[in-house]
Amino acid sequence: MSELPFASTLSTLARLVPAKLLKPRVGIVCGSGLSTLASSLRDVVEVPYNQLEGFGKSTVVGHKSSLAFGLIGPGEGIPVVVMLGRFHPYEGHPLSTVVYPIRVLARLGVKNLIITNASGALNPNLAVGTIVVIQDHLAIPNLTGHLNPVFGPQLSPDYPRFLPLSDAYSVKLRRLAFLAANKLGLAEDALAEGVYAWVSGPTYETPAEGRFLRSAGADVVGMSTVPEVVAAREEGMEVMVLSLVTNAVVIPESYRSIKAEIKAELAGKPIEQAPVQTVSHDEVLAVGKQKAEVMKNLVANIIENVSSD
Numbered sequence: 170m171s172e173l174p175f176a177s178t179l180s181t182l183a184r185l186v187p188a189k190l191l192k193p194r195v196g197i198v199c200g201s202g203l204s205t206l207a208s209s210l211r212d213v214v215e216v217p218y219n220q221l222e223g224f225g226k227s228t229v230v231g232h233k234s235s236l237a238f239g240l241i242g243p244g245e246g247i248p249v250v251v252m253l254g255r256f257h258p259y260e261g262h263p264l265s266t267v268v269y270p271i272r273v274l275a276r277l278g279v280k281n282l283i284i285t286n287a288s289g290a291l292n293p294n295l296a297v298g299t300i301v302v303i304q305d306h307l308a309i310p311n312l313t314g315h316l317n318p319v320f321g322p323q324l325s326p327d328y329p330r331f332l333p334l335s336d337a338y339s340v341k342l343r344r345l346a347f348l349a350a351n352k353l354g355l356a357e358d359a360l361a362e363g364v365y366a367w368v369s370g371p372t373y374e375t376p377a378e379g380r381f382l383r384s385a386g387a388d389v390v391g392m393s394t395v396p397e398v399v400a401a402r403e404e405g406m407e408v409m410v411l412s413l414v415t416n417a418v419v420i421p422e423s424y425r426s427i428k429a430e431i432k433a434e435l436a437g438k439p440i441e442q443a444p445v446q447t448v449s450h451d452e453v454l455a456v457g458k459q460k461a462e463v464m465k466n467l468v469a470n471i472i473e474n475v476s477s478d
């Protein structure tokens with residue numbers, strides 16, 4: 170891992186980004202369809218990922234491929250950096266590339282990281298459009314096909330070999346999320362809390378997988394975020410995840426029985442069947458677009474209240 174090109178990436182950024190923006194206090198990762206989060210920044214400087222050594226290219230629709238630096242909030246403003254587009258393992262990126270931007274943000278001085286994503290609801294109480302403040306995660310290697318971004322030689326001897334994750338999700342930032350929702354007058358059920366399950370994708374869950382994840386205690390499921398959280402924790406950042414529910418994962422109570430249908434048909438009493446519901450990325454992006462303004466205001470309000478540390 171020592172071959173990671175931090176020196177090159179940081180010197181390119183130092184050349185392209187004005188000094189007043191180069192020490193961001195807060196980092197933001199934009200999930201699918203959520204790149205408009207950067208529209209509340211001013212004095213924005215965008216650096217395309219293809220100019221930054223070590224960065225991959227986001228190939229997923231709804232993800233741009235650049236790092237935006239800018240100011241947010243009143244007065245002089247708070248310098249922030251926004252990842253407009255993330256890397257997913259299913260695009261073919263190794264986990265070290267998936268988390269490389271997070272490690273760069275840490276080296277720029279980011280101490281507080283707000284990660285956003287789109288997710289499917291496993292918990293039937295979570296309606297589409299709900300923003301879930303993540304409390305914990307489930308990363309099951311068999312389901313993700315990946316291990317862990319901190320697997321292998323340690324990046325630094327200063328990092329713990331056995332990173333604890335019982336406190337991965339910052340209480341300080343989660344409190345700010347609920348205070349922001351209150352300040353913005355959001356409805357009680359606009360913001361919820363829950364557990365995120367990480368799967369590899371890019372296939373959406375089968376009903377059996379959905380049922381398994383739900384029974385394992387997950388409330389929402391997605392194909393990103395967990396590697397970023399783990400790397401950010403290793404780098405010593407405070408992390409919060411806002412997960413926008415874009416669809417419900419279909420978990421039928423029972424399977425359609427073709428055996429029973431044929432039997433009924435042969436007996437002259439055919440059984441009516443509702444069509445199977447499926448999810449699409451277009452649906453995911455559409456909900457992101459509908460909720461872009463609320464997410465943007467929430468994130469801006471949280472950032473304005475992050476104390477300087």
Ligand SMILES: O=P(O)(O)O[C@H]1O[C@H](CO)[C@@H](O)[C@H]1O
Pocket residue numbers: 199200201229255257285286287288370391392393394449450453
């Ligand atoms: O997690 P983000 O990047 O928001 O994207 C989510 O949306 C895509 C599926 O529609 C997957 O990549 C899933 O992880």
